[in-house]
Amino acid sequence: MKGRKYFKEWRKEFNKKYYHDLHHAASEGKRVAYVTGYLPSEILVAMDILPFYPETYATIACASGDADELCRASSKAGLSRDVCAFSTVALGSMYLDKGPFGGMPKPDLLISSAYTCGVHVPWWEIMQEHYQVPHFAIDGPALGADPEPHYIEFFISQLKQFISFLEEETGTKLDEERFLKTLELSDRASHYFNKTLELRKTIPCPISSRQLAGEMVHIVTLPGTEETATFYREMYEDTLEIVEKKIGVAPKEEFRLIWDNLPIWHDLALIDYFEERGMVFVYETLFKEYWAKGIDTSKPFESLAKKYLSGWTNRRLERKIEIIEEAVKDYHVDGIVVFENKGCRAYSTGQLDVAAALKESMGIPSLILEGNMADPGGHDPGAVRRKADIFRDVLVGQKNARAS
Amino acid sequence: MIAEMKELYDNRVQLAEDWKRSGGKVLGYFNALTPEELIFAAGLLPVQVLSSKRKISQAGSVLPEFLCTNPKDWLEQALAGELDYLDGVAMSHVCEALRGFYGVWKRNANMPRSFFLQIPSSSGEEAKKYFLQELTLLKIFLEEISGQEVTNDRLLHAIEVYNNHRTLMRQLYDLRQRPGSSISGRDIINTIKAGLVIPKNLHNDKLTQLIRHYGGSEQVQPENGALKLYISGITLDETETIIETIEALGGQVVSDDFCFGLRYCWEHVKVDGDPLESLAEHYLKKIPFPGKYSMGLMADQVTEMVSTSQADGMIWVVEKYCDPYLFHAPILLRKVEEKGIKMLSLEAEEAGNPSRLRMKIEAFMESLQEDLL
Numbered sequence: 001m002k003g004r005k006y007f008k009e010w011r012k013e014f015n016k017k018y019y020h021d022l023h024h025a026a027s028e029g030k031r032v033a034y035v036t037g038y039l040p041s042e043i044l045v046a047m048d049i050l051p052f053y054p055e056t057y058a059t060i061a062c063a064s065g066d067a068d069e070l071c072r073a074s075s076k077a078g079l080s081r082d083v084c085a086f087s088t089v090a091l092g093s094m095y096l097d098k099g100p101f102g103g104m105p106k107p108d109l110l111i112s113s114a115y116t117c118g119v120h121v122p123w124w125e126i127m128q129e130h131y132q133v134p135h136f137a138i139d140g141p142a143l144g145a146d147p148e149p150h151y152i153e154f155f156i157s158q159l160k161q162f163i164s165f166l167e168e169e170t171g172t173k174l175d176e177e178r179f180l181k182t183l184e185l186s187d188r189a190s191h192y193f194n195k196t197l198e199l200r201k202t203i204p205c206p207i208s209s210r211q212l213a214g215e216m217v218h219i220v221t222l223p224g225t226e227e228t229a230t231f232y233r234e235m236y237e238d239t240l241e242i243v244e245k246k247i248g249v250a251p252k253e254e255f256r257l258i259w260d261n262l263p264i265w266h267d268l269a270l271i272d273y274f275e276e277r278g279m280v281f282v283y284e285t286l287f288k289e290y291w292a293k294g295i296d297t298s299k300p301f302e303s304l305a306k307k308y309l310s311g312w313t314n315r316r317l318e319r320k321i322e323i324i325e326e327a328v329k330d331y332h333v334d335g336i337v338v339f340e341n342k343g344c345r346a347y348s349t350g351q352l353d354v355a356a357a358l359k360e361s362m363g364i365p366s367l368i369l370e371g372n373m374a375d376p377g378g379h380d381p382g383a384v385r386r387k388a389d390i391f392r393d394v395l396v397g398q399k400n401a402r403a404s
Numbered sequence: 405m406i407a408e409m410k411e412l413y414d415n416r417v418q419l420a421e422d423w424k425r426s427g428g429k430v431l432g433y434f435n436a437l438t439p440e441e442l443i444f445a446a447g448l449l450p451v452q453v454l455s456s457k458r459k460i461s462q463a464g465s466v467l468p469e470f471l472c473t474n475p476k477d478w479l480e481q482a483l484a485g486e487l488d489y490l491d492g493v494a495m496s497h498v499c500e501a502l503r504g505f506y507g508v509w510k511r512n513a514n515m516p517r518s519f520f521l522q523i524p525s526s527s528g529e530e531a532k533k534y535f536l537q538e539l540t541l542l543k544i545f546l547e548e549i550s551g552q553e554v555t556n557d558r559l560l561h562a563i564e565v566y567n568n569h570r571t572l573m574r575q576l577y578d579l580r581q582r583p584g585s586s587i588s589g590r591d592i593i594n595t596i597k598a599g600l601v602i603p604k605n606l607h608n609d610k611l612t613q614l615i616r617h618y619g620g621s622e623q624v625q626p627e628n629g630a631l632k633l634y635i636s637g638i639t640l641d642e643t644e645t646i647i648e649t650i651e652a653l654g655g656q657v658v659s660d661d662f663c664f665g666l667r668y669c670w671e672h673v674k675v676d677g678d679p680l681e682s683l684a685e686h687y688l689k690k691i692p693f694p695g696k697y698s699m700g701l702m703a704d705q706v707t708e709m710v711s712t713s714q715a716d717g718m719i720w721v722v723e724k725y726c727d728p729y730l731f732h733a734p735i736l737l738r739k740v741e742e743k744g745i746k747m748l749s750l751e752a753e754e755a756g757n758p759s760r761l762r763m764k765i766e767a768f769m770e771s772l773q774e775d776l777l
Contacts, residue, residue, distance in 0.1 A: 078733040082470070082725050114525035118500045118695055121525055122731035125699050129735060139526040142497045143506070154524075154534035161530070317507020342470045345727065349504025352466045353511050370469075 001241045002234065007215055010231065014218060022105035025050055031108040031170060034127065036120040038290055038311050039113040039138055040159060040304050042224040046182040047166055047174055052105055054090035056220055060100045061089050062265035062374045070099065071375050085343030085374035087123045094130060107133055109169060115140030116311050117346050136165045143316050144309035155305040180297050182224035187295040189219050192232035194292035196239050200282045201331050204248025205256065207239050209281035210271040213263045219291045254278035255395045256332055258324065260285050260354065261339035261347050266376040273385050277392055282331045285312050313346045320350065321357045328362055335395055336366045343372040365398060367391040405614050406591045409598040416451065416601035420489045423449045429550050432493040434478065436663040437523050437693050439539065439683050441673065444604060445554045445562035446546035452600035453478050453487065455641050466508055472725040474639065475505040482513035492517030492549050494542060499695050499728050519545045525696050527688045536684045559679040565605050570669040572611040577666050579618045581658050581713055587618055589647035589657030593640055596664045631769050634710045635660040637721030638729065642752035646721060649765050659713035661706055667692060695728030702732065703739035710745055717746040717772045724751050746772055
């Protein structure tokens with residue numbers, strides 16, 4: 001069994017090399033493209049363009065304790081702290097030219113997406129004005145999961161325009177064989193990532209939400225590489241061993257929970273707090289509903305369309321409720337933590353209906369936590385922990401009521 | 405005549421119910437990226453659901469606090485039964501708030517029918533083809549409600565009515581900018597609001613009368629040296645309070661870029677072949693709506709309009725938590741500075757604190773006055 005430390009060290013080395021490559025891209029004849037979360041960066045990988053994610057960078061800045069200073073910098077430039085917190089952190093880093101790993105690398109290209117989140121395009125436009133480099137926005141339907149045929153057709157046309165844009169900007173053609181190989185590797189990584197998540201149906205839960213929050217960096221950042229595929233295969237095999245040995249993440253797993261929304265990146269220790277008190281997160285909408293989805297290389301464009309249009313924020317509310325109800329059954333869930341995330345309106349609107357529906361249909365209690373995924377301003381770690389304690393009492397009460 | 409405009413809006417529910425009593429159906433919508441022409445062509449009365457400036461209570465139990473006021477207010481109205489006269493709604497995707505809000509609306513608003521119109525952010529040929537398919541679905545939805553087919557002839561007629569409306573609104577705005585104009589900012593808002601709740605052809609008749617009345621030279625007042633201000637913003641109700649404050653302080657609002665004002669009337673729908681395709685073309689490319697349009701271009705257009713109106717300064721009114729407008733800020737601020745335009749930023753919610761609002765506007769107007777001396 002390799003253990004959590006092994007994967008953490010791997011991630012550290014990965015980040016070290018990744019940021020080195022980003023900051024030395026020009027000298028190595030490579031281009032850097034800023035990309036928004038959940039767009040087909042397999043295409044960039046297949047064309048040897050290094051994708052860089054300001055959103056992921058913002059999570060690192062949060063975990064490093066840099067977020068507040070960066071938010072204040074973007075605020076000074078006129079951006080309200082009421083908008084997407086990833087943007088205020090990343091734009092602050094842009095304005096100050098500082099942050100973890102020596103700051104954000106300079107981009108050669110800017111690629112945004114309108115379908116995962118509508119703020120991506122205006123955010124990228126602010127960066128385009130600053131960096132003066134070409135910007136391409138991949139368009140698509142806002143509520144496009146379970147897609148109509150014309151959604152797929154439109155998205156495929158967008159992908160082809162995207163490829164043409166890259167070919168024009170780089171002067172190189174996308175090699176079809178390399179493209180399919182990249183997709184195959186991305187699919188393999190997602191396959192093992194998904195299998196790892198599915199192992200959390202077992203009791204006790206073998207892998208922590210906190211570990212997954214850290215280890216998703218590979219699949220988010222560089223899908224379609226051998227290393228990423230290998231990483232998740234090894235992580236799956238290791239987790240399988242943990243399942244066989246019946247080792248759980250908590251000292252004593254008493255209650256199994258769903259976390260709905262992004263993590264609180266500047267307070268990931270909150271997850272440990274829950275676990276230490278026997279409350280284990282076994283399912284997160286973020287992990288399962290984005291990067292655990294595969295690609296069918298026999299229909300590459302259609303498959304990319306179906307994958308990338310089916311993120312959680314693209315789901316209609318009624319379907320979100322169905323998915324979470326299935327997760328409650330499959331993962332033996334006792335409660336749901338609804339993180340009302342001021343840093344992301346796209347994710348947070350509709351959550352209260354999900355919680356209400358779960359209570360009504362399945363008697364599942366919810367804890368509503370208000371906060372911000374990336375902006376630590378106003379976050380009170382003590383207050384959220386007290387709420388966790390109260391929720392535990394609710395879960396205990398429910399358990400006792402069922403027992404009697 | 406302007407008083408009549410206000411009355412029409414204030415009596416909108418009665419008007420809608422009268423429409424229904426004569427056999428008609430009413431379709432609600434929420435923003436300027438909804439092709440009203442299609443609703444009109446289906447024989448429905450298009451009614452825009454505006455904010456009612458009320459305290460949010462029931463809607464707060466299903467919506468996060470950090471959502472902008474408009475969807476919370478719309479839902480509050482629905483939960484209070486005040487939108488029961490609507491036979492359905494069409495909600496156009498213009499922002500992240502509406503993407504999530506649509507599902508909450510469907511579950512809670514008790515509306516007979518709802519439709520979510522996916523609006524592309526791009527405007528190329530493929531986007532137009534995709535949008536045309538969305539408009540076709542919307543057309544079917546509207547036809548099902550009204551029981552009337554949207555034929556090409558009906559749609560062409562609707563486009564003609566709405567284009568005429570755009571012409572008349574531009575004429576009204578031109579009269580408003582005339583030196584010594586007696587048309588106030590409040591007059592414009594009341595005129596716009598009336599047009600959002602009565603049939604457009606009826607509104608056109610009233611606009612024609614207004615233009616005839618204000619076009620006469622006897623309506624021109626001697627220039628009184630009032631400070632001229634431009635209002636940039638989206639929400640009509642809070643902006644109305646801000647305009648009242650400006651006018652009470654002796655200022656004059658000479659122009660704006662409200663969604664349903666000049667921005668909406670920017671260009672006509674150009675009919676070239678199939679009218680539904682022409683609508684798709686228009687709503688994709690012609691209405692500079694933040695979130696669906698380049699912010700740089702919008703900033704250029706806003707500053708151009710400020711200059712054209714010869715305003716002494718501008719007030720930018722933004723809803724708290726309104727992502728499209730809030731993201732616009734860094735680019736707009738830079739452009740405004742570049743052009744040497746003096747700007748005051750206000751949150752729309754500040755309209756709820758009249759004395760503080762007055763202090764801010766008064767201080768801004770004094771600073772403009774000093775610059776002019």
